[in-house]
Amino acid sequence: MKTLGTLLRVGVVFGVIAIASNSVLAQCAMCRAVIENSVNAAEASEGLTLAALVLLIPPVSIFAGLFGVIYRFRNVQGRKER
Numbered sequence: 689m690k691t692l693g694t695l696l697r698v699g700v701v702f703g704v705i706a707i708a709s710n711s712v713l714a715q716c717a718m719c720r721a722v723i724e725n726s727v728n729a730a731e732a733s734e735g736l737t738l739a740a741l742v743l744l745i746p747p748v749s750i751f752a753g754l755f756g757v758i759y760r761f762r763n764v765q766g767r768k769e770r
Contacts (some may be wrong), residue, residue, distance in 0.1 A: 719736055726732045 721731045723729050723736065
């Protein structure tokens with residue numbers, strides 16, 4: 689229960705930082721230069737942000753899956769069969 693409270697606090701802090709900071713949603717320097725020189729800057733910015741999020745999904749899923757398997761079978765060698 690204590691861990692859940694700590695995770696909730698950390699999540700709230702990261703949420704406040706993400707909302708309060710404009711640079712959190714910024715792209716890299718090259719992407720920003722392309723967006724600033726484009727005709728439809730707002731639309732291009734939204735497209736690049738969505739593309740970055742879509743490209744982030746597979747590595748996060750793989751990491752979470754591997755972490756879940758490792759966590760689930762962390763004590764397999766130490767167990768005794770009855």
